[in-house]
Structures are given as structure tokens and as C-alpha cells.
Amino acid sequence: xxxxxxxxxxxxxxxxxxxxxxxxxxxxxxxxxxxxxxxxxxxxxxxxxxxxxxxxxxxxxxxxxxxxxxxxxxxxxxxxxxxxxxxxxxxxxxxxxxxxxxxxxxxxxxxxxxxxxxxxxxxxxxxxxxxxxxxxxxxxxxxxxxxxxxxxxxxxxxxxxxxxxxxxxxxxxxxxxxxxxxxxxxxxxxxxxxxxxxxxxxxxxxxxxxxxxxxxxxxxxxxxxxxxxxxxxxxxxxxxxxxxxxxxxxxxxxxxxxxxxxxxxxxxxxxxxxxxxxxxx
Amino acid sequence: xxxxxxxxxxxxxxxxxxxxxxxxxxxxxxxxxxxxxxxxxxxxxxxxxxxxxxxxxxxxxxxxxxxxxxxxxxxxxxxxxxxxxxxxxxxxxxxxxxxxxxxxxxxxxxxxxxxxxxxxxxxxxxxxxxxxxxxxxxxxxxxxxxxxxxxxxxxxxxxxxxxxxxxxxxxxxxxxxxxxxxxxxxxxxxxxxxxxxxxxxxxxxxxxxxxxxxxxxxxxxxxxxxxxxxxxxxxxxxxxxxxxxxxxxxxxxxxxxxxxxxxxxxxxxxxxxxxxxxxxx
Numbered sequence: 001x002x003x004x005x006x007x008x009x010x011x012x013x014x015x016x017x018x019x020x021x022x023x024x025x026x027x028x029x030x031x032x033x034x035x036x037x038x039x040x041x042x043x044x045x046x047x048x049x050x051x052x053x054x055x056x057x058x059x060x061x062x063x064x065x066x067x068x069x070x071x072x073x074x075x076x077x078x079x080x081x082x083x084x085x086x087x088x089x090x091x092x093x094x095x096x097x098x099x100x101x102x103x104x105x106x107x108x109x110x111x112x113x114x115x116x117x118x119x120x121x122x123x124x125x126x127x128x129x130x131x132x133x134x135x136x137x138x139x140x141x142x143x144x145x146x147x148x149x150x151x152x153x154x155x156x157x158x159x160x161x162x163x164x165x166x167x168x169x170x171x172x173x174x175x176x177x178x179x180x181x182x183x184x185x186x187x188x189x190x191x192x193x194x195x196x197x198x199x200x201x202x203x204x205x206x207x208x209x210x211x212x213x214x215x216x217x218x219x220x221x222x223x224x225x226x227x228x229x230x231x232x233x234x235x236x237x238x239x240x241x242x243x244x245x246x247x248x249x250x251x252x253x254x255x256x257x258x259x260x261x262x263x264x265x266x267x268x269x270x271x272x273x274x275x276x277x278x279x280x281x
Numbered sequence: 282x283x284x285x286x287x288x289x290x291x292x293x294x295x296x297x298x299x300x301x302x303x304x305x306x307x308x309x310x311x312x313x314x315x316x317x318x319x320x321x322x323x324x325x326x327x328x329x330x331x332x333x334x335x336x337x338x339x340x341x342x343x344x345x346x347x348x349x350x351x352x353x354x355x356x357x358x359x360x361x362x363x364x365x366x367x368x369x370x371x372x373x374x375x376x377x378x379x380x381x382x383x384x385x386x387x388x389x390x391x392x393x394x395x396x397x398x399x400x401x402x403x404x405x406x407x408x409x410x411x412x413x414x415x416x417x418x419x420x421x422x423x424x425x426x427x428x429x430x431x432x433x434x435x436x437x438x439x440x441x442x443x444x445x446x447x448x449x450x451x452x453x454x455x456x457x458x459x460x461x462x463x464x465x466x467x468x469x470x471x472x473x474x475x476x477x478x479x480x481x482x483x484x485x486x487x488x489x490x491x492x493x494x495x496x497x498x499x500x501x502x503x504x505x506x507x508x509x510x511x512x513x514x515x516x517x518x519x520x521x522x523x524x525x526x527x528x529x530x531x532x533x534x535x536x537x538x539x540x541x542x543x544x545x546x547x548x549x550x551x552x553x554x555x556x557x558x559x560x561x562x
Contacts, residue, residue, distance in 0.1 A: 102410055123404030126453070127445045129383055154468045156475070162456055164408045172407070175443055175464055180475065182463040183456055187435045194437070194461065 001245055002148070004223075004252045006140070006260030009147045013264035014055050017271055021056030028274035029058035030088040030114060030266075031080050035073070035099070036066030041092050048090075051263050057270055060086070066096045073099065077107045087274040088114035088133075090266070093165075111277060114269045116169065125169050128176045132276060133269040138170035140261030141202065141223055142177075148250060150200070150221055152179035158195050160184045160211070160238075161204035166225055170202060191215075208236035213243050222251040225258050282526055283429070285504075285533045287421070287541030290428045294545035295336050298552055302337030309555035310339035311369040311395060311547075312361050316354070316380070317347030322373045329371075332544050338551050341367070347377045354380065358388045368555040369395035369414075371547070374446075392558060395550045397450065406450050409457045413557060414550040419451035421542025422483065422504055423458075429531060431481070431502055433460035439476050441465045441492070441519075442485035447506055451483060472496075489517035494524050503532045506539050 021027055030052055034045045045061055052059035062076065080089050089112045095101050105113070110120040116133040124131035145152065157179040161167045171181045179200065184191055195201055195215040203211050204225035216222060226238030237254030245251050252258050275281040302308055311333055315326045326342055333340035343357065361367050370393045376382050386394070391401040397414040405412035426433060438460040442448045452462045460481065465472055476482055476496040484492050485506035497503060507519030518535030526532050533539050556562040 102408075119404030119408060119410075120401045121404065122407050123400030123402065126403050126407040126449055127383075127400060129400075154470050156470070168407055168453075168456075171464075172449075175449075175466075178466075178468040180463065180465050180469040182461065183452075184461050185456075185459075187459040188461040189435050189437070 001248050002250045004144050004148055004250050004257060006144060006252060006257040009144055010260045010264035012147075013143070013261075013268055014051070017055045017057070017267050020271060024056070027056055027058045028087050028270050029060065029085055030090060030270045031060045031062060031083075031086045032090045032092060033062045033064065033073070033076065034092045035064045035068055036096050038094075041094075045092055048263055048266060052267060052270070055267050057267055068099075070099055070103070073104055074107050077104065081107075081109045081112060086112065087277055088112055088270040090114050112273060114266060114273060116269070117165070122164070122169065126172045128172070133273060134173070135165055135169045136262045136265035136269065137166045137204075137225060137258065138173055139265040139269075140258055141170055141225070142173050143261060143265065144223070144252065144258065145200075145221075150250060152177040152200060154178060154180070155199035156180045156182070156197060157200040157202065158182045158184060158198035159202045159204065160188075160191070160195065161202075161206075161225070163204060166204045167202075170204075174200075203238040205238050207238055209238070209240040211239040211244060213240075213247050216244050216247050218247055219249045220247070222248045223258060224252050224254050227254055227259050282529050283531045285425050285429055285531050285538060287425060287533060287538040290425055291541045291545035293428075294424070294542075294549055295332070298336045298338070298548050301552060305337070308337055308339045309368050309551050310341065310366055311371060311551045312341045312343060312367045313371045313373060314343045314345065314354070314357065315373045316345045316349055317377050319375075322375075326373055329544055329547060333548060333551070336548050338548055349380075351380055351384070354385055355388050358385065362388075362390045362393060367393065368558055369393055369551040371395050393554060395547060395554060397550070398446070403445070403450065407453045409453070414554060415454070416446055416450045417543045417546035417550065418447045418485075418506060418539065419454055420546045420550075421539055422451055422506070423454050424542060424546065425504070425533065425539065426481075426502075431531060433458040433481060435459060435461075436480035437461045437463070437478060438481040438483065439463045439465060439479035440483045440485065441469075441472070441476060442483075442487075442506070444485060447485045448483075451485075455481075484519040486519050488519055490519070490521040492520040492525060494521075494528050497525050497528050499528055500530045501528070503529045504539060505533050505535050508535055508540050 049059045089108050105117045110118045116135040121131040157174045159167045162185040175181050200221045202223040208228045224237035224239040330340045370389050386398045391399045392413050397416040402412040438455045440448045443466040456462050481502045483504040489509045505518035505520040
């Protein structure tokens with residue numbers, strides 16, 4: 001069993017970005033919008049902000065009261081769309097319930113949509129043509145597979161979970177790399193049976209430790225996208241690591257696996273959009 | 282075994298459209314662009330044109346020499362985008378090789394993209410939010426399932442083929458209806474083994490009769506999207522019908538199954554875009 005090390009892989013990405021931005025007179029810039037006072041969202045936004053500065057990317061955090069209207073938020077996005085000094089726009093999710101998340105994401109110019117959530121980018125990823133940016137978490141998974149020379153071609157990849165943020169774009173990316181792809185979810189019957197046929201098993205449900213060794217084929221690659229905290233504050237993945245690990249060929253730990261890649265991919269996307277906007281890509 | 286009758290279902294759709302358009306002072310209008318002299322494409326375009334008139338939809342066929350440049354074709358699309366008398370634009374595929382098909386499809390306004398191939402529509406279908414239009418063949422498959430009260434929820438749907446025109450949007454639609462979805466293709470290992478676990482088996486490869494009874498679980502629903510002609514001019518599906526039919530609970534014939542639905546869905550999409558553009562939907 002080989003442990004897939006997200007931290008080390010992320011560091012390589014950060015180092016590469018830093019080297020590139022050092023030579024730039026004008027730095028790439030990302031604007032992050034946060035609405036309300038969700039503590040988890042604040043932590044994520046702070047981490048992104050800090051890391052951006054570390055790798056030579058300008059970061060602007062824009063905070064709004066949780067009562068902001070749809071119109072005000074859309075008008076701010078419009079302003080950022082038209083601001084040449086901003087290359088990348090991110091709206092921290094989830095948004096308060098009175099806001100229409102899809103309509104807000106649709107307002108972001110696809111060429112500044114650093115999260116790759118705009119329908120135009122989602123469509124290009126699904127079609128298999130180059131998007132401006134692809135969602136960070138699935139991109140992180142693909143980067144880890146690549147780093148560990150795990151070729152999805154001809155493999156059966158089973159994804160548990162069907163979110164737009166992780167599972168659907170990951171399914172498209174794995175399909176583009178010639179994997180056979182199955183998407184399972186809460187309505188799936190015989191989940192255990194299907195999961196245990198997977199050569200590559202990706203779990204993205206947000207439910208702690210639901211995948212035990214009877215879900216896993218001997219020698220499978222197991223990618224754990226989940227992260228949750230129990231009442232004692234301990235962090236868990238969706239995979240019962242201690243129970244599953246010895247059966248796998250490769251496995252990602254939680255923390256230090258897929259989660260460690262997300263901000264690296266965000267910074268990579270920001271630099272990518274900067275280059276596209278300057279005609280360098 | 283119940284035969285899924287595409288012809289009768291299509292007729293219902295056509296009748297419904299005809300009833301609706303009869304009461305309209307201004308008729309919906311579709312523009313179909315055809316480039317070159319491919320005989321199959323000409324046949325398809327003529328059929329669409331004829332059927333449109335029958336159901337009260339204005340149809341404009343625009344023919345171009347096969348040497349038309351990318352710029353000329355894009356400029357024609359722009360013109361149709363700006364023409365208020367045209368509700369729907371279709372570019373008959375395949376295009377000659379010197380043209381960039383994706384870039385041409387991207388030029389069509391998403392709100393006039395009657396084939397649902399524009400990345401924005403593809404993205405919305407993948408995300409599971411309402412697109413302006415969805416591709417006709419998968420929409421035809423979903424309509425047939427609905428007509429025969431076959432509920433995909435909790436079922437394992439296996440799709441053989443991974444085209445952008447049929448398989449990928451169909452996977453998204455089945456997933457939105459709570460099916461577990463597997464996409465297989467030419468690089469899939471153990472195809473027979475995977476196919477024979479399917480509750481709903483969709484075959485869209487264009488290879489005549491490749492699915493024989495050992496690919497099919499007893500009682501499965503089998504949807505055959507393929508159509509090809511042998512050297513004697515006889516039409517075949519991708520499913521070896523005589524060999525498979527008795528094992529299924531429902532099966533589509535070829536011809537008279539999925540293929541019979543495509544133009545009905547095209548007309549339905551044209552009427553839909555007309556209504557959306559007039560704020561009636």
C-alpha cells in the first residue's frame with residue numbers, strides 16, 4: 001500500500017507557481033467574495049488569502065453582510081468582471097438561502113470563473129474540450145493520480161457522490177482519460193457490490209467512515225474526498241482508513257490527501273486565467 | 282417483453298405541437314444550415330424541413346458549398362442570432378474537416394441552440410439545472426422511458442458509448458432522475474460483465490448487432506440508439522434484436538424506436554425556444 005501524499009504534491013505546485021510569479025511584473029490577482037459569518041467559510045477564505053500572498057498572487061477579500069440582496073451581489077460581480085486588475089473571481093459557497101447560487105455563478109465571466117463552476121466551463125469539461133478553469137477538487141484528484149502514475153485508461157472508476165462541485169466534473173475528467181466511469185449516490189442499490197468492483201474508488205459523500213473494507217476490491221486505488229469533524233473535534237474522511245488501507249494499492253489519507261490539493265489547484269487556476277487573459281495560453 | 286414504440290410516441294408529440302402552433306399568429310421558426318453534399322445529411326435535413334412544415338413550424342434551409350470558410354459560416358450564424366424571426370438554429374453535423382465544429386457550435390446563442398450542443402446548455406444539463414434545450418436523441422430516450430412509465434430511480438443504467446451528442450447528456454439526465462449511471466466505451470474492460478448488470482442498458486456505438494443476449498440481464502430494459510446499414514441496404518441497430526428481445530422487459534426496435542423520436546424532439550425544442558424567447562416559459 002502506497003500513501004498518496006497530497007501535502008508534498010501541493011507543495012510542488014505552490015513552488016512552481018511561486019517561481020513563475022517571481023518573474024512577473026504585474027502579479028495575477030484573485031477576488032474572493034464571502035457573504036455572512038459562517039466560521040468554516042471564514043477559515044477557508046483566510047487560508048486562500050494567505051496562500052495566495054505566499055505564492056505571489058494578489059488576493060482581494062470582499063466581505064458582505066449576510067443580508068446582501070441578489071442584485072447587489074450580482075452588481076459586485078459585474079464590477080469585478082469589468083476590472084482588468086482582477087483575473088479570477090471566487091464566490092465562497094454555500095451562500096445564504098435567500099440568494100440564488102446558480103444565477104450568481106452564471107454572472108461570473110467564464111474566463112474569470114476560477115472555480116470552474118460556470119455552466120460554460122462545466123459544459124466544456126463534460127464535452128471534453130478545454131475549459132478556462134476546472135473545479136479545484138476534481139482537478140486535485142486528477143493531479144494526484146498523475147503524480148503517482150496511476151493511469152485511469154481502461155480502469156473502472158466508481159465515484160460515490162454526485163455533486164456538481166466534485167463528482168460530476170471528476171466523472172467527465174476520468175472519462176476523458178478513458179476510464180469506465182460509474183456514479184453512485186444515496187439512491188443507488190447494491191452500493192457495496194458496485195463499489196467493490198472498482199479499480200479506482202472515489203468517495204465524496206461527507207459521511208464519516210462509511211466506506212469499510214467490504215466496499216473495496218483487493219488492490220484498488222482509494223481516493224477519499226470527504227472531510228468531517230466528529231463531536232470531539234477529530235477529523236475523519238469518508239473512508240474508514242484503518243480498516244481499508246491494507247487492502248488498497250494506493251490510498252489518500254484525511255487530512256493530507258485530496259484536501260491538501262484544493263488551494264494549490266485554486267492558485268494554479270488563477271495563474272492559468274491570468275495567462276489566458278494575457279494571451280499567453 | 283414490451284416493444285417500445287417510438288413512432289406512436291413521436292406522433293403524440295407531433296400532434297401536440299401541431300395543436301399548439303395552430304393557435305399562434307406568428308409561427309416558430311427553425312434555420313437549418315447544411316454544408317456540402319453528404320447524401321445522408323441531405324436526407325436528414327429534408328426530413329426535418331418537411332416535418333417542420335407539417336407541424337406548423339417555419340423552416341429555412343441554408344445550403345453552403347463544402348468549401349465555405351470558418352469565418353463565413355460564423356458570420357452566417359451571427360446573422361441568424363440577430364434575426365428575431367428565427368427561434369432555433371441547427372448546424373447539420375458532421376461538418377467538413379477544415380471547419381472547427383466546436384467553435385461553430387459555440388457561436389450559436391445558447392437560447393437559439395436547438396440541438397443543446399452549446400457548452401452552456403451541455404453544462405446546465407450536466408449540473409442538473411434547466412437548459413434552453415437538451416440534445417434530441419437523449420431527450421427522445423427520456424421521453425420514451427417516461428411514456429412507458431419506466432422510472433430510472435435506483436436503477437443501474439449502463440450506457441455503451443460516450444459521445445457528446447447522445448451518451449454524455451443521457452448520463453446526466455438519467456443521473457438527475459436518480460439512476461446509478463455507468464458509461465462504457467471502446468477502452469472498457471469486461472464490457473459484457475458490466476453490461477449484464479444493467480437494469481437499463483443503452484447502446485449507442487454505431488456498430489451493428491454488437492450486443493447479444495449474453496450482454497443482457499434477464500428482465501432488463503434495452504434501448505438501442507444505433508442505426509447502420511449493411512451492404513445489402515438492410516438497417517440494423519447496435520443490439521441483435523432477435524437474439525436479445527425475449528430476455529428483456531422492454532426493448533426499442535430499429536427502426537421505429539429511438540430514431541423515430543429525434544425529429545419530434547427537435548420540433549419540441551423549437552417550440553420551447555420560441556416560448557422562452559417570448560417570455561412564455
